[in-house]
Structure formats: C-alpha cells, structure tokens
Amino acid sequence: MKDLFSEDSSDYASFRPSYPTDLINYIRTLVPESAIIWECGAGSGQMTRLLAPHFHFIHATDISQPQLDMAPTYANVHYTKQRAEHTNFPNQSFHMVIAAQAAHWFDFDTYYNEVRRVLKRSGLVVLTGYGLLRVEPFIDEAIDRFYTQLGPFWEPERKHIDLDYQSIPFPFEELSTPAFSYRTEWSIEHCMAYLQTWSAFRKMSKEEKISRLADLKSKLLHYWQGSKVVTFPTLLRVGYLR
Numbered sequence: 001m002k003d004l005f006s007e008d009s010s011d012y013a014s015f016r017p018s019y020p021t022d023l024i025n026y027i028r029t030l031v032p033e034s035a036i037i038w039e040c041g042a043g044s045g046q047m048t049r050l051l052a053p054h055f056h057f058i059h060a061t062d063i064s065q066p067q068l069d070m071a072p073t074y075a076n077v078h079y080t081k082q083r084a085e086h087t088n089f090p091n092q093s094f095h096m097v098i099a100a101q102a103a104h105w106f107d108f109d110t111y112y113n114e115v116r117r118v119l120k121r122s123g124l125v126v127l128t129g130y131g132l133l134r135v136e137p138f139i140d141e142a143i144d145r146f147y148t149q150l151g152p153f154w155e156p157e158r159k160h161i162d163l164d165y166q167s168i169p170f171p172f173e174e175l176s177t178p179a180f181s182y183r184t185e186w187s188i189e190h191c192m193a194y195l196q197t198w199s200a201f202r203k204m205s206k207e208e209k210i211s212r213l214a215d216l217k218s219k220l221l222h223y224w225q226g227s228k229v230v231t232f233p234t235l236l237r238v239g240y241l242r
Contacts, residue, residue, distance in 0.1 A: 013044035013070040015193040017130055017232050019100065023180045024050050027098075030175075030238070031055070031124055035095035038118060040084045040111075041102025045071030047128075051098070052077050059094075061087065062102075085110035089118045101129040104160035108169050116241060123241045125172050127165055130182060130232035133191075138223050146195070146216050153200035165235040172239030180234035188224040192217055 031037075034056045042048050042060035044067050051058055052074040061082040062068050068079045082088065084099070084106045097115050099106070115125060132147060134140055160167050186194070192213060195201060201209060 010070060012197050015197055016046055017182055018046050019050055020180045020182045023234055028054055031096045038094045038097045040099045043067045047100035048077055085114055091117055092120045093118050095120055096124040098126040103127040104157045119241050125239050127237040129235040134231045135228050139220055142219050150200040153203040165237055170237045173242050174239040177236050177238050182232045184230055185227040186230045187227055188220060
C-alpha cells in the first residue's frame with residue numbers, strides 16, 4: 001500500500017467528498033448492527049463517520065498517522081496505524097472488511113490473504129470509492145482536460161478508478177449491486193481545493209501547479225457562480241467469503 005496522502009492531511013479531511021446515504025443503507029441490509037468491522041485505509045474518516053452510528057464496533061486502520069489524526073472520534077471506533085496487507089488482528093475477527101477509496105493502492109494478493117485470515121466465515125468484503133466528479137457539460141469538459149493533462153503525474157494504480165474498479169481482482173462470491181452516486185453542493189473554491197488533493201496535482205512543480213489551476217479556474221468562473229451540484233459516481237464491489 002502506498003502512502004501518498006500524509007502531507008496536507010487536513011486538506012484531504014476538509015475537501016474530499018463523502019459517500020451516499022443510500023450506499024450505507026444498502027450495506028446495512030447485508031451486515032447486522034452487531035457487526036464488528038475492519039475499515040482498511042480509513043484515512044481521515046470519510047467512511048468511518050458514516051458507519052459508526054450503525055454498527056457495534058469498527059477497527060479503522062491506515063498507514064498514514066497524520067491522516068488518522070484528522071479522523072473523527074467515536075466511542076465505538078479504534079484507530080491504529082497498520083498496513084492493509086499485514087495487521088495484528090486475530091483470525092476470524094470481523095463480520096465485514098471495507099475499504100473506501102483505498103483498495104486501488106493495495107497489493108491485492110497479500111491484502112486478500114489478510115482479509116481471508118481476519119474475516120469470519122460468510123463475512124462481507126466491500127471495495128468502494130468514487131470516480132471523477134460531474135457538474136455540468138462545459139465544466140465537466142474543462143475538468144476532464146485538466147485531468148488528462150495530469151496524466152504523466154498519476155500513479156499507475158489510478159487506472160482502477162478510471163475503470164470503475166472492475167479491473168481490480170475480486171476473488172469472492174460477488175453480488176450484483178445497485179448503482180449509487182454522491183451528490184453535494186460546492187463553490188468553485190471548494191472544487192479547486194479538492195483538485196489540489198489529487199496525488200497527481202501534488203506531484204507537479206509549484207510553478208506548474210499555480211499556472212494550471214489558475215488557468216482552469218479562469219475558464220470556469222463564467223459558468224460557476226455560487227454553489228453548483230457536484231456528483232461523484234460510486235465505485236462498488238461487494239462479495240462474501242465462502
């Protein structure tokens with residue numbers, strides 16, 4: 001698992017999107033409220049805060065301590081710095097293992113071996129995340145061009161998001177899942193701050209960052225006044241350990 005988000009972890013916590021309520025309600029139909037859950041790659045807790053009110057206990061892990069330091073505190077959540085591929089959890093500890101916007105960074109074979117070790121029989125495995133934001137046609141076109149221009153700076157694992165997580169191996173009894181998307185309202189300033197949390201953007205030189213972001217914002221200002229509805233398509237793989 002790569003650590004690309006320890007730096008500027010407060011920006012990640014402030015400007016990254018959340019997940020749809022319908023997704024959480026769907027997961028609740030598959031796992032009892034008494035469940036003990038491992039949330040792997042929890043980061044600053046975007047998924048954690050949604051799961052915590054509905055399940056008995058959550059062990060949330062990440063390789064980035066600065067990210068975990070930004071996560072919300074709950075009585076039924078315990079955060080520890082651990083790698084996805086190797087943890088100190090006992091065998092068959094969990095009813096569900098979930099990774100949100102993190103699985104594409106994992107070493108799949110070793111991660112799945114760890115999942116099989118710590119998951120109870122018939123336990124649930126969930127990989128979820130979000131794709132490229134959508135706003136309005138002109139704005140989408142401009143953001144798509146910006147995204148493409150960052151091509152040389154994206155890590156190779158980004159391809160799994162572009163392919164809706166369908167390129168990630170998933171050796172479990174997979175379910176056919178509903179389609180979900182997360183909708184929110186953002187100002188252009190919030191959108192620009194979110195784009196700056198992209199790993200590819202952060203790899204660029206300081207001068208190039210300033211130039212490219214200023215150019216994108218100038219193109220969008222005429223179309224983005226006040227708040228706009230921003231939609232993130234949800235990526236989702238769900239299956240049972242048999």
